[in-house]
Amino acid sequence: MNIYPPFLGAGIRLSYISKDFRKAVVTMKLRWWNRNLVGVHFGGSLMSMSDAFYMLLILQNLGKGYIVWDKASCIQFKKPGKGKVTCVFEIGDEILERIKQEVEANGKTEIELPLEITDEEGDVVSSLQKTIYIRKKIFNVF
Numbered sequence: 001m002n003i004y005p006p007f008l009g010a011g012i013r014l015s016y017i018s019k020d021f022r023k024a025v026v027t028m029k030l031r032w033w034n035r036n037l038v039g040v041h042f043g044g045s046l047m048s049m050s051d052a053f054y055m056l057l058i059l060q061n062l063g064k065g066y067i068v069w070d071k072a073s074c075i076q077f078k079k080p081g082k083g084k085v086t087c088v089f090e091i092g093d094e095i096l097e098r099i100k101q102e103v104e105a106n107g108k109t110e111i112e113l114p115l116e117i118t119d120e121e122g123d124v125v126s127s128l129q130k131t132i133y134i135r136k137k138i139f140n141v142f
Contacts, residue, residue, distance in 0.1 A: 041081030
């Protein structure tokens with residue numbers, strides 16, 4: 001994923017992913033190409049840090065019988081992002097069980113997951129609310 005062009009171009013780096021795909025850590029250093037007009041992290045790059053990683057973790061844990069999509073994101077910028085920023089994604093058993101139960105009962109579900117991007121001091125730069133859509137595949141061809 002570190003050579004995926006949108007992430008590479010923004011300087012976004014997957015710095016850790018657990019073997020069980022329950023946790024991922026994404027970082028981004030402030031560079032001349034991802035600064036905005038006032039010299040801090042471009043908001044679009046901060047938003048890009050949050051894209052696809054919850055989807056990846058959930059899909060890997062549920063398996064090929066499910067369709068998983070990032071459906072929506074809402075971001076609130078709390079303070080300017082300077083230096084290296086970090087975003088930690090974690091999926092626990094309770095989330096996966098809830099997804100499975102809701103999909104079994106309703107055929108699909110949407111789950112909202114909170115997320116924070118922090119700076120090197122641990123201060124929150126941005127907080128996000130991610131909406132992930134999940135349903136079972138009708139035909140599991142692949």
